[in-house]
Amino acid sequence: MMASMLYVITLHGLTASNRYRRGFSHSNPRFKTLVVPARVASVFPKVKSQSSDSKSTTAIDFSDPDWKTKFKNDFEDRFRLPHVTDIFPDAASMPSTFCPNLRLVSLRFLRNLSVINPRTSNFPGNYPLDENWQGYINDNDRVLLKTIYFSSPTSAGAECIDPGCNWVEQWVHRAGPRGTIYFKPEEVKAAIVTCGGLCPGLNDVIRQIVITLEIYGVTKIVGIPFGYRGFSDQELTEVPLSRRVVQNIHLSGGSLLGVSRGGPGVSEIVDSLEEREIDMLFVLGGNGTHAGANAIHNECCKRRLKVSIIGVPKTIDNDILLMDKTFGFDTAVEEAQRAINSAYIEAHSAYHGIGIVKLMGRDSGFIAMHASLASGQIDICLIPEVPFNLHGPRGVLSYLKYLIETKGSAVVCVAEGAGQSLLQKPNATDASGNTVFRDIGVYTQQETKKYFKEIGVHADVKYIDPTYMIRACRANASDGIFCTVLGQNAVHGAFAGYSGITVGSCNTHYAYFPIPEVISHPKLVDSNSRMWHRCLTATGQPDFI
16 A cells, blocks of 8 residues: 555755754754655655555666656556446446536426426436537546656655656546446435544535536435444434535535544445445545545445445545645635634733644644745744754744744744654544544643743743634635535546546646545655745744754
8 A cells, every 4th residue: 555655755855054043953854854654655666566456566676768668557557447347347338417508407497397307208318418518528538647847856845756856747537527427317326425524615515416416317315424324323314415405505614414433344334335225425534534435445346336436535634645635725724814813913912922823734734834824923833744842942942932032922833743752642542543642732832831931931821722613614715616626526427437536636637536546644744845945934933853
């Protein structure tokens, strides 16, 4: 699984400088090393010998004159999308029933007036088609995965395949409606499930999946309540869904279907899918949820079930590999501004005021970094990928003392997963199997108060944790559009016959990815990336090691 992450992760850094500022050096090793989980593969890639699910790997021989061709072939093999014809080679296909410029009118008009069901004798076997409509995606359409040619491994943020940083094109499958479908809409029963924690945009995605399914002609749509738990808990019943039900749910935060972590085993879930006669399952969740979706897909293939399992990445932390972003992230960054601004006002208005804001980000510091950049009010940004010390002459607390002496106030933004090495590690895990982190925000607040008391300097420390306020809010306009497109493309992928895939944005275009390729580990902030350097420039913070 390790090689299924990225071929192009590098840990190259900048040449250490001797620049000193206010007594703090910017030549910290964080500019030279990307801190990644132990399970992440080495800098240069290993090529899988078989498919994405293969555990055997072979190292790339860069001395082989044909290594680029072999690399491309292996990449194409790993990013090939699982299809219904893999299990059912003779699966029947049919012309698509998706054509918005005709079907939206007929479907809404006929249903709203209750004159006729679109699939009656007036529309034998299909909706009327627009033969001239050219809105379908060709199966051979591709999206370029990487767009920057790095001329050297020492370039900031360089993502290289080989030590020479040679350019090799990497293409992924373009998302969208196909002209041929592999499910008869009038026979399909589709289900939607939302797993994990809350995230802005869940209702937007649910709504658009339902609307797009109806445009295809699906009439049997249900929601599975409270995540994977809903497949086994006898007290939880399916939630019938239709356009009428979901019409205005995007105006509220949360999830119409409810969320939960954990759930029954894969076999029990697939048993439930069989019993409920579900043909399409749309799974909204993060890395763990997608791992479950991939296991469900594999079990369905093992049982030779014609069920399409489609993932929609839902993680407020923006930590899914290969994708530009995940839904809810933009809203989280925007809502975090309220907390940061409140902390700034508190700190700026108090004598020796210090505001500390803790934001989401277990393994990845994208929210803290982007929120700090957006606000212009942060003096110190602390993220999981960049180690730091609180105490000591180059520690965070010493720098806070300097800020109090020179500015009179300071604001700190810390991601929830930052500085966990400074805290006693708990042995507990949550229902999803994630390690329960100690509260770095509270710890930083306590240590700050203690430090200033010990040195005899007054400090008025205020702490804000807006986590649940951000998670529960409604998606903003940017995320609303993003969720709409993700929901539509999830349905298109299912009708195209794909399964075991997820949909996301890649270089501003929408693409399908095999699930194993995006779940090997969380996407991390590269401490040598231009974005992190921009954050350091904005905050003016030094090194804390």
